[in-house]
Amino acid sequence: MSNYHVTVADYPSKQLVGMKVRTSMKNSHQDCPALWQHFGPRIGELLGNRESYGVSVMINEEEFYYWAVVEWEPLSPLPEGMERIDIPAGKYAKCTAPSLNELADVYMYVYGGWPESQDEYTFDEKKACIELYRTGWQPEDALDVYMPLKAK
Template identity: 30%
Template sequence: MQPEIIQLPEKKLVGISRSMSFLDYQVGELWQSFMPRRSEIENTVAPDLFHVQVNPLHYYFSPEVVFEKWAALEVSAFTSIPEGMQKLIIPGGRYAVFTYRGDGSDAANFFQSIFTDFLPKANLQWENRPQFEVLGEKYKKSSPDSEELIFIPIQDSNYSMDTIL
């Protein structure tokens, strides 16, 4: 697990959001409502899909804590928002970017290892900003050959890859 640490510029997204928890995970329904309507979004930057999680202010991981999930596309401007969709701004900042490969069956373990193993060993602190996955051209739903990028917001700190190698 070797992420790239980047300074991400602000991102403008348009999409559909839904409140849920890990106990009441409705991500399938979210994407089913978004995918047939994605062509309605104007000023798209690329066809890459954004799967975003926006946590409440004092978020802590617990299966029953409610957060917002988004299915969205990046846009260059908010000139027209389709009815039933919303805009979301992901503030710029530092992110650890991980590449996830696989059919998704071990995604929960992958995320857990980021938060419980990689971040502590690298002396990095998670920051409560939107975290997201970018499902680009290499993404193939439920395929073992699928690939996506996972963006985890981190605080400025004394990061060093030497601490984890």
């Protein structure tokens, strides 16, 4: 596993809309891509920014909800089968995964040791992790990952 560079970043609040799946650590490598395959063709139903996001919120140590979402214009109608998730502004640990193949390694690296290497923050497990997929993103492209923080 590589050493990844982690910084503390202020992240703005966002209103996101998309589709959700309940999955587990064991099944996420199948469930999350399947969700994107289902959601991708429907992105055009939503107005607004075309950057997309993967958002995850832990349910327990093994299970989590995962959303495939885009930013949403609140005045536009919410398409059938989609739901809204609001991301609060706050401090996040930011790390860049060089490609989709290294995404799991980034999560393991950051959650596995980064908080102990600094004094000011710990992870806020109650808030969402965010994966930013820029417009035109492809699986071999880099993506930014934001993990929510709280003061120690």
